[in-house]
Amino acid sequence: MPSFSLVHLEFLGWAAMWTLGLSAIAFIGGGLVGFAVALMRISSVHWVRYAAIAYIQVVQGTPLLILLFLIYFGIAIVGFQEVPAIIAAGIGLTIYSSGFLAEIWRGCLQSVPKTQWEAAECLALTPWQRMTRVILPQAMRIATPPTVGFLVQIVKNTSLASVVGFVELAQAGKLINNSIFEPFTVFMVVAAIYFAICFPLSTWSRRLERKLNVSRR
């Protein structure tokens, strides 16, 4: 029986690239959708706000695994057969991260003091100007640390894309394990690679947070 070798390590390296790619898709897609939902969440129109609340509650109240299964089987029902796994996984993770990012960013938008919103209105700025020139620059400073922190969650959760047959790091680990059956070694290496991706992000997030707190103290 072959044992864990450089070939396997190379395979895991490639799979790690797919993990990163999927994370990027999830973050960009989730960021766009999540920002829209965050704006809806603080809208002054009742039904828009409630729709956003319902969306966030449903996404945060169901496991990502179930979400992925729903997308995977749902795509087939809508009529697309043979969709590549990356699309199903990408959509699922986009929805997942949008639900969480929306809630994080809503908090950041609302933490900009109310007087700033009022002052912008008094200066006759349009809603667009108010958002882009006054609120967002301030909200973004507050939003950066938790957003980077959430990136870690995204990277870790791409491991669940393995259930819809997408070969990323965790799935690659499973495949290798099936052929050489050294589960402990294989999954330790897989965990180490995840750690190598996530730990710098966590550290960065913490440093940003500390920096933000210094200026606020």
Added chain:
Amino acid sequence: MTYQFDFSALWAFWPEFLQGAWLTLQLSAVSTVLGFVLGTLCAIGRSDGPPWVKFLVASYVEVIRNTPLLVQVFIVYFGIATLGIKVSANAAAVIALVVNVGAYTCEIVRAGLESVHKSQLEAADCLGLSKPQIYWHVIIRPAIERVYPALTSQYVLLMLASSITSQISAEELTAVANRIQSDTFRSFETYIVVGIIYLALSFVVRIALWLFGLVVFVRKRKLGTAL
């Protein structure tokens, strides 16, 4: 779109859904309690222990928080097997979940411990409280009360994350769903039903933890103010 939704095939399986949901709740409850104990001990060790304990706890927390639960579950399940010890899938699931949530609990509780003001400790000292008394009455209880909302969210997430243990065939709700959908070929409907059950469970867990908080935090219940 010509697809006909058919939920009727799933009716026959309601006892199994129920059983799966029950096991999910059991797994989460056990992991929550044990994870809370582990996490709190780690938090105390990290904020007040000797340097080597601090280092150990810090590494534990970082390693767990920066690797996916799925991989942790695999390492526990297959790893324990290679050591020659046989554990059931459910036991492996609980171990993995406890180790996982312990790290998150540690971080949350540590934030609570750090938020206790120094003057409180000095006041307790002046009142002649012993070290264990100070720990229990002045540090731990107010700290937990303060971070309780964050802990609640974490334990709801834990309940949802327990779905991952279906990957090592612990027979909880998601695993039940996987089996039923392969029996009935009603995949989409099955996962919709299970999604709704999870949604309901997350409300139940949230409300249960809220009620538990009302019972435990007497001060908050009587005064109604935040610490």
